[in-house]
Amino acid sequence: MAPDPFAPETIISDLQNLRGDDVDWRSGRAFSLTYLASPEAQELSERAYAMFAGENALNVAAFPSLRRMQGDVLAFVADLFHAPVGWAGFLTSGGTESLLMASYAARRRRGDVARPNIVLPTSAHAAFEKACAYFGIESRRVPVRDDWRADVAAMAAAIDNDTILLVGSAPQYPQGVVDPIAELGVVASSHDIPLHVDSCIGGMVLPFIEPFASHESRFDFLVDGVTSISVDLHKYGYAAKGSGVIIYRSRELRDHQTFVTDNWLGGLYGSSGVLGTKSGGPIASAWAMMRHFGREGYADLARRTRATTLLLADAISSIDPLFVMTKPDSTLICFGSHDDSVHTNALADALRARGWWVDRQGPPPTLHMTVSAHHEHVADRFIEDLQSCVAGVRSDAAGPGSTVGYGTVE
Ligand SMILES: Cc1ncc(COP(=O)(O)O)c(C=O)c1O
Incomplete structure (x- = not known):
């Protein structure tokens, strides 16, 4: 007898077959x-994901469980990165959304600038190009040094009155090296420009390995001038896809990324990220991995x-x-x-x-x-x-x- 094409086990088996060339x-x-x-951690992550896949973090008033998990995960990451009292963060869907948000917040912080630019090394992630394209910002790329790290002097020279954000990576993706964040922090502070540290891919690794674990080589909020940091949990946090974190040094900075409107017939709509509806799955997975490890x-x-x-x-x-x-x-x-x-x-x-x-x-x-x-x-x-x-x-x-x-x- 031919299998029932609508039966759950047939559908699951078809899905399994679709994976054949993956x-x-x-x-x-x-x-x-x-x-x-x-494999064990992966299974736990997927079980946690499945439990909350249908819950919606668009409104955590309906799902206090998600609010609690978000808070726990943010606090864990903030602590790891020495966020000072008054920090504020947001769980994103991953690196791209975090970088979009850092750029958007910087853009809104300087609403007075007509033709804003971001000064960043050629090694910074492509998602910054997306952010610039989405929000009408000039991407001012500065060539990296021979050792592939950001050229801080050249970046400083590229800054002008319309620069709304500086970027460093810890590490950058293409060659995997860490930019001189402390030096970038000095430039950022002296120009009063926010500095975003993209630690999307290294954030759950660098704090645990030398020399970055020691205070002398820090790349986080211990560095004056660092105003926001992005860390992906769906990378080396080993959580399911769709979980990232952005932490700001202060709530005032983070508030620039919040979007609120009542200019429609559906009432007050507030949203702190790119997404509207947002699955609870990645949040539960991130929480489970954090607890597990x-x-x-x-x-x-x-x-x-x-x-x-x-x-x-x-x-x-x-x-x-x-x-x-x-x-x-x-x-x-x-x-x-x-x-x-x-x-x-x-x-x-x-x-x-x-x-x-x-x-x-x-x-x-x-x-x-x-x-x-x-x-x-x-x-x-x-x-x-x-x-x-x-x-x-x-x-x-x-x-x-x-x-x-x-x-x-x-
Ligand atoms: C340094 C860095 N930033 C940002 C991203 C973008 O992350 P995602 O692909 O999760 O959007 C990546 C992805 O590898 C990355 O390595």
Whole structure:
């Protein structure tokens, strides 16, 4: 008898089949887009998500559970980043929304400026371009130094009376290095311009590894001049997709991101982020991960992931003609090829054929790996496959390979 196409088990089985060609990230095959601490933690995250998937954080008066979870998660992150008394934050849907909000708040803080600009290094995340496009802001990109970090003097020189925000990253995504946040803080303070630290990808790692764990190398609210910080929980917080945090030094700064209107027939509508309706799933998942790991657990994950990252970076640089662009500051690896016969895109294609996923990026043309805690179990296998892929690409004269963007346009 043919299966009932409307039966839940048929639908679930069809969904399972649809996954057939997806990268197998649950086995640690993806070094991008996904984050895996352990299968057990993943299961807990998904159970928590499912429990609150239908709840709506648009109005937490109806769901005090979500209000409580949001408050707990924000307090955890604020504490980690030494937010001062009077801080205020918001749970976003992730890095892009956090960066949009930081830019929007800065824009509204300086409503007097007709042609506002944001001064940011060329390495700062693409979501700032989106923010500038959405809110009519000029993106004033300043080339990074030879070591891929923000050039603070050049950024200072790019500031004018219409600059509404400075940006530094901890770390930046492409090469994985941390910008000189303390120096940027000095520039920001002296010009009275807000400084946003984008710690979306490193925020749940850097506070636990040296040198960033020590007060001398801080990149957070201990640095005068830092006015807001973004941290994604759906990255190294290992929570479900759709959970990020933005924390402001003061409520006054955060209030600029709040949107309120009654200019319609539905009454007072207040919303602090881009979204209206907002699933409780990511919030519950973030709360569950925070409870499951706590500071100690995250510290352990960060140290283990860092060790795997250094091991992988060493192994990659020992494979001719590959080279690691710079020693990773955190848990991101950027590597390229010295030899035109081993194109990085062709290498990514060959790895994909063996089930691995790495990001293609540039300029310059390089590959990017976001290392998760679970990768410690597959690092050796990856290196073996990488060696074979380099040999294969070279002997096949594989050519330039295919281009796949960091994000896709459908
Ligand atoms: C430094 C940094 N900022 C922002 C983002 C954007 O985050 P999301 O993709 O969650 O919107 C990323 C994503 O990797 C990132 O690495």
